[in-house]
């Protein structure tokens with residue numbers, strides 16, 4: 001296990017700046033995710049940590065020691081690439097044992113370790129299979145086993161589920177987390193999928209345009225976004241004019257709002273249902289404002305930590321509300337005129 005520190009790291013590809021002044025710490029044993037849109041610098045950061053690239057400026061420390069110029073083979077890191085990069089001419093066991101062979105470990109010992117690592121990822125029964133006889137999800141687990149077999153101090157996962165379908169990705173998220181926790185290896189995970197990042201990680205760093213814009217626990221990132229970019233990238237954030245304060249907007253996630261057929265003391269505004277999407281466990285309503293809020297008492301109290309000073313959108317933006325499919329939520333139809341309140 002290891003602690004990784006990145007200090008004021010920058011990187012330029014030719015004339016293209018890819019990373020600017022990235023400073024972050026990946027704590028010993030944690031699963032730290034870099035989350036951000038395509039092109040924001042996630043893979044470049046991972047390549048710098050792995051030693052495949054050398055920073056234009058800044059430095060990298062592993063367990064407090066300067067590792068900026070250390071070649072990849074001396075960093076003891078296991079890497080899982082997006083396309084897995086498994087060796088098609090070797091079977092599953094041989095793939096997993098590959099790194100151990102490179103370390104000069106004798107055949108019997110490396111087969112024992114490879115078999116144990118396959119057990120860890122739940123694939124010991126497929127040890128003799130060819131790679132092309134495996135499903136995408138199984139190949140992904142072989143790639144993880146191959147990276148883990150040499151007992152790396154750090155595991156680097158570069159969008160390892162990008163090529164899998166949605167259902168498989170959800171089940172493999174839990175599997176990756178289980179494996180990572182049972183080994184306790186410090187892990188850097190890269191994704192552009194906010195659900196994946198929030199459900200897997202101890203810590204998430206949100207990146208945008210080559211910079212880290214916020215680092216925190218999934219809860220901190222989602223509940224207390226540092227700015228509009230983080231708020232929007234991690235989910236929908238509504239922006240509702242606050243009648244109790246001039247030029248102030250109330251920011252609220254869809255699941256913190258409720259639609260009611262009659263006005264209540266907590267109503268924020270009157271709206272019309274302009275679209276709805278039934279999702280089984282809930283219905284997502286998109287509503288448009290009709291009139292200013294009838295009630296002045298609730299909005300200030302409801303602001304709390306959801307307040308962000310900069311407006312996200314115009315006052316007339318549609319509002320998204322999530323109504324769970326249970327009797328405590330009223331359900332509505334297109335064109336209904338209803339009221340929005342904050343759930344407290």
Ligand code: ADP
Nearest residue numbers: 013016017018037038039040041042043044045
């Ligand atoms: P992400 O992983 O978040 O999609 P990358 O780290 O791959 O982002 O890329 C960051 C920036 O660097 C982007 O603008 C991308 O176009 C650029 N870039 C990445 N790889 C190269 C390369 N080999 N040559 C030139 N520019 C590159």
